[in-house]
Amino acid sequence: MALKKKKRVQKREELAITSMMDMMTIILVFLLKSYASTEVTVTPSEDMQLPTSSAAKAPELAVQLMVSKTEILVDGVPVLGLTTVQDEENPGEMLIAVPEDEKKGQMITDLYDRLLDKAEQAKALGEASGSEQHAFKGRILLQCDQNLPFSVIREVMYTAGQAQFSEFKFVVYKTE
Amino acid sequence: MAGKGRRTTEETPLDLVPIMNLVTILIPFLLMSAQFVTLAVIDSTLPAIGPPQEVQEEPDEPPLMLSVALTDQGFTILGDNGVVTGESEEEGAEGEEGEGEPEPTIPCAERPCTSAESYDFEELTRMLSLIKDEYPDDQNVILVPEGRIQYEVIVRTMDSTREDKSQKGEDDSSRELFPFVVIAGGAQ
Known part of the structure; x- marks a missing residue:
């Protein structure tokens, strides 16, 4: 029982x-x-689609400059918005552009100020650390949407160049 | 006899519940930080604004100064001695016909190009491979894109100028062509 x-x-x-x-x-x-071990991450969205490339170089930590279809961000902080203008040579088609009142010639003033701050910070940090490895080398990670016209990227590159960032690293998706 | 039976029933159930708890916590955490796409970078420098470079000795051979102009008509390859028209190619004859506006070295499939698909990247790689045969020491290429060219096209052009996947180079990887890309201000 x-x-x-x-x-x-x-x-x-x-x-x-x-x-x-x-x-x-x-x-x-x-x-x-599939654990992400790199420091560089992207958040894909409708406005931010990176192009794919056969490049094999791994990204390294640097100032992150993001140019989406609608705005420009530095290290995740929005700096200014982008507009669309009429394409002069192809009437009826729209091109993404930096607003005229935001730039002086090719220089995007707000972005320049922000990047110059970043450069100064990076330089001070590099000097404080005292090691060659952390010295400011003017590296910048450029994440751009694949449909952006080159005119916008040219202005962004020019501005970054003026703010002492001369080593561009274009972030892309790696094809398998 | 009865005692023996009891011992076996005590051993069989292995308490997996705490491990399950742990795993259920670990899975959302790892899922959050999982990376399903791998990122890569393409290097490019701004030569004009960089730190001053020490004056180099005159090389024996004049540098090639290879440039690839990107327009909505196609690619135009330029060297130090003018535009590469590809005389022996079929496009050569077409290039001479051009009135007013010069014909690109590698025209698009449909003109003006509307998408990245209409550019002939394979032909660009093939022609640059021929140029590399002539100038094996040159590693630089200057890209001159038009303002309207999409970023995707520029990236794919950089891919085509960097390496030739159809040919094997040293150590069994694809053949390196012109890995150092400089993006010029381009035509306004």
Whole structure:
């Protein structure tokens, strides 16, 4: 009598958890494999689609300049918005451009001020650390949407160049 | 006898619940930081505004100064001695016909080009490969894109000028062509 009762209780306790564990272990291994180890991350959105390239160089940490279809961001902080203008040579088509009142010639003034601040910060940090490795080298990571016209990128590059950033690194998706 | 039976029932259920708890916490965390696309960078420098470079000795051979102009008509390859028209190519004859506006070295499939697909990147790689045969020591290429050219086209052009995947170079990788890209201000 006593033995019979005990058996029934044991049966109720059994939950088939082993197969679930198997699945979880496989998922865990897969996720560990795709763990992001680089410091540089992108958040893809409708306005920000990087082009794909066969380049193989891994990104390194630097000032991040993002140019989406609608705005320019430095290290994730928005600096100014972009507008669309009529394409003079192809009437009816719109081109993304930097607003005229935001720039002086080719220089985008707000962006220049922000980048100059970043350059000064990076220089001070480099001097404080005292090591060659952290010295300011004028590196800048450029993330641009694949549909941006070159005229915008040229102005951004020119401005960055004026703010002492001369080593451009264009961030792209790697093709397998 | 009864005691032995009890011992076996005690051993069978292995308590997996704490491990399950741990794994369920780990999975969302790893899922958050998982990277499904790998990023890469393409280097480019601004030569004009960089730090002053020490004066180099005159090289024996004049530098090639290879440039690729990108317009909505196609690619135009320029060297130190003028535009490469590709005399032996079919496009050569076409190039001479051009009145007023010069014909690009590698015209687009449809003109004016509307998407990156209509540019002939394979032909650009093939022609640059021929130029590389002539100037094996040259590594620089200057890109001169028009203001309207999409960024995607520029990146794909840099890919085509960097390496030739159809040919094997040293150590079994694809053949290196002109890996150092400089983007010029371009035509206004």
